[in-house]
Amino acid sequence: MKPRLLLSSIVIVGFLLRVLFINSSPPALYGDELTITLDVYSIVKTGHDQLGNFLPLTFHMSAGRPAGYVYGSIPLVAIFGPTAIGVRALSILSGIGIITLLYLLGRKLFSEKIGLLAAVIGAVSPWEISLSRGGFETHFALFLALLGTYLFVLARQKPLLYIFSALSFGLTLHTYLTYKVAILLFLPLLLWYQNGFKELVGKDKKYFLAGTIVFVILVGLSFSQTFLAGSENRFFNINIFSQSSIKDTIEQKINFERQITKLPQPLARFFYNKPVEYTKVFIENYSQNFSIDFLVLHGDRNPRHNMATVGEIYFVELVLIFIGLATFWYRQRRTIIFLVFWLLLAPIPTAIVDTPHALRSAFMLPSLIFLSAAGLVTVLNYRNKLLPMLVLLFFIIQFTFFIQKLYFLAPKEYSNFWSYPAKLASEMAANNKDRYDWVILSDRIDNIEFAYPTYAKIDPDIIISQNKKRTLLNSSEFKKFDNVYIGYIPESQIENFINLLEGSVLYVGSAEDGRFLNNPELIDGLDDLKALVLEKKNP
Incomplete structure (x- = not known):
C-alpha cells in the first residue's frame, strides 16, 4: 500500500478515536473550557472578551490566559456555536495535525517506515487521545511546536520556511505557559541537530535572520504579556517557590537542621539553606516525569487530564523505547541524542510548577513516540515473527482496556x-x-x-x-x-x-x-x- 494511502487510513482512525462520543465523553465542559468558550463567543459576536476588553492578548478571566487557543478557536466556535464541539474542535484538529506531523518529521529524522509507525502510535496513544478530547491549550501548543520543528528541519532545503518555523514557535509561546520555557530550552538543541548556527547563517542568511527577528518580536510580546498583563498569574501562584506549604516545610526543616547540627553556624548555612532544599524539590518533581507510575501505570492522577486514568504510554511502548535506543545508537547517534535531550528538556518547566502533569509535560510525547517507533521497526524486521505477534497482542489488550474505560466508564465515574x-x-x-x-x-x-x-x-x-x-x-x-x-x-x-x-x-x-x-x-x-x-x- 502506498504511504499516502496508509497515512490517510491512520488519520481517519485517529480522527474517529478523537471525535467519537465527543459530546458525552467528557460529559460536560470544565472551568477552563467554559471561560474559553465565553471569551471566543464574545469576540465572535462583539470583538471584546467577556470582561469587555477589545481583542486582548491576555484573557483575564480565570487567573490569566495566553491568547493562542482563544483566537485559534474563533472560526470553529463561529461555525458550531458555544458548544462542546465548538471549543474542542481546535484540539481535535491539533491531534490530527500532530499525527500527520509525526509521520512527516519521523520520515525526515529516520525513514518512511518509522514515520508511518510514529503516526500509528500517535493515533492510538492514550496521552494524545486524552489531550485531543478536551479543549486543552497545551494540545494546540504541542501542534505548533511540532510544526515549528518540522518546518525548521525542512528549511535546510527550503530556506523561506525558517520564517514560518519562527512564526510557529513564536505562536506556541502565546498558547500555553510551560512552552515559554520549554521552547527556549529546545531551540538550541534543534540548532545543534541542524549542524549549528554558523552553517545555517552562512548558507541561508537572510531567511534565517528574518525568522530570528520574527521570533524575537513574538518572544518579547509574550513575555511582556507575562510580566505586564498577567497572562501567567496562575503560574506565579502555583510554582514551587510560591506555594506556602512548600515554603513553610522548607523553612521549618532548615531551622531545625541548623539548630541541631554540630557544625559551626557559618558552615551550617552552607549545607542547610533554601537553594539546596528547592533543588531537592525540583529534582524530585522532575524525576517523577520518568517514573513507571506516571508513564505506564496510572499517568496523571487527575481524570480530567488523563481521562481513562491509565499510564500515559502503553507498557509495550516502554520496551520499544529501549529497543529503539539500543538499535539506533550506532546507526543514527546524532538523531538519538537529539530525541533523548528533547525528552530530558521537556519536563523542566513542569518540575518548576509541580509533580508530573499530562498537560504541562506534553512536550515529552513526540520524542517518546519517535523512540517507540524506532523500536517497533526493529521488532517488525526481526526474523522470528513471534516477537511482533507478542507486541501486537500486548498492545491490543492494553488498547481495549483503555478504550472501554474512556468511552463507557470514565464519563460517569469522573463526571464531577x-x-x-x-x-x-x-x-x-x-x-x-x-x-x-x-x-x-x-x-x-x-x-x-x-x-x-x-x-x-x-x-x-x-x-x-x-x-x-x-x-x-x-x-x-x-x-x-x-x-x-x-x-x-x-x-x-x-x-x-x-x-x-x-x-x-x-x-x-x-x-x-x-x-x-x-x-x-x-x-x-x-x-x-x-x-x-x-x-x-x-x-
Whole structure:
C-alpha cells in the first residue's frame, strides 16, 4: 500500500478515536473550557472578551490566559456555536495535525517506515487521545511546536520556511505557559541537530535572520504579556517557590537542621539553606516525569487530564523505547541524542510548577513516540515473527482496556471533574425559567457562573454588562440573566432568602445545601452520587 494511502487510513482512525462520543465523553465542559468558550463567543459576536476588553492578548478571566487557543478557536466556535464541539474542535484538529506531523518529521529524522509507525502510535496513544478530547491549550501548543520543528528541519532545503518555523514557535509561546520555557530550552538543541548556527547563517542568511527577528518580536510580546498583563498569574501562584506549604516545610526543616547540627553556624548555612532544599524539590518533581507510575501505570492522577486514568504510554511502548535506543545508537547517534535531550528538556518547566502533569509535560510525547517507533521497526524486521505477534497482542489488550474505560466508564465515574453538576443545573434553569418568577443558582455549584451563560447561549453583551456590574437582590450581589440569578447566599440564610422573594422560586444548589433547606429535592449525577439540591416555592 502506498504511504499516502496508509497515512490517510491512520488519520481517519485517529480522527474517529478523537471525535467519537465527543459530546458525552467528557460529559460536560470544565472551568477552563467554559471561560474559553465565553471569551471566543464574545469576540465572535462583539470583538471584546467577556470582561469587555477589545481583542486582548491576555484573557483575564480565570487567573490569566495566553491568547493562542482563544483566537485559534474563533472560526470553529463561529461555525458550531458555544458548544462542546465548538471549543474542542481546535484540539481535535491539533491531534490530527500532530499525527500527520509525526509521520512527516519521523520520515525526515529516520525513514518512511518509522514515520508511518510514529503516526500509528500517535493515533492510538492514550496521552494524545486524552489531550485531543478536551479543549486543552497545551494540545494546540504541542501542534505548533511540532510544526515549528518540522518546518525548521525542512528549511535546510527550503530556506523561506525558517520564517514560518519562527512564526510557529513564536505562536506556541502565546498558547500555553510551560512552552515559554520549554521552547527556549529546545531551540538550541534543534540548532545543534541542524549542524549549528554558523552553517545555517552562512548558507541561508537572510531567511534565517528574518525568522530570528520574527521570533524575537513574538518572544518579547509574550513575555511582556507575562510580566505586564498577567497572562501567567496562575503560574506565579502555583510554582514551587510560591506555594506556602512548600515554603513553610522548607523553612521549618532548615531551622531545625541548623539548630541541631554540630557544625559551626557559618558552615551550617552552607549545607542547610533554601537553594539546596528547592533543588531537592525540583529534582524530585522532575524525576517523577520518568517514573513507571506516571508513564505506564496510572499517568496523571487527575481524570480530567488523563481521562481513562491509565499510564500515559502503553507498557509495550516502554520496551520499544529501549529497543529503539539500543538499535539506533550506532546507526543514527546524532538523531538519538537529539530525541533523548528533547525528552530530558521537556519536563523542566513542569518540575518548576509541580509533580508530573499530562498537560504541562506534553512536550515529552513526540520524542517518546519517535523512540517507540524506532523500536517497533526493529521488532517488525526481526526474523522470528513471534516477537511482533507478542507486541501486537500486548498492545491490543492494553488498547481495549483503555478504550472501554474512556468511552463507557470514565464519563460517569469522573463526571464531577468535568463540572457536570454545573451543566445539569444550567439545563434545569434554562428549562424551568419560564415556569418560575425567580430561578436562583448557587455559586457553590462549581463553575456555575460560567456554565449557565454558556449552555443557555446568553448574548455576550449581557454577559459583559453583568461581569462589569452585578445586580442586587435582597442585599446580595448576583449575575442576572433575565429571571435567572447566579450568586452567593450564606447556607444558613438560604431558606429565609427564598421566603423573602415574592412569587414562585426555584432554588438550585450544591448537594451540601440540602442540610439547610426545609423541603430539599436531591438530584443524582452521572456517578449516582448526589449532585444537586432543589427547593421549590410556589406562590
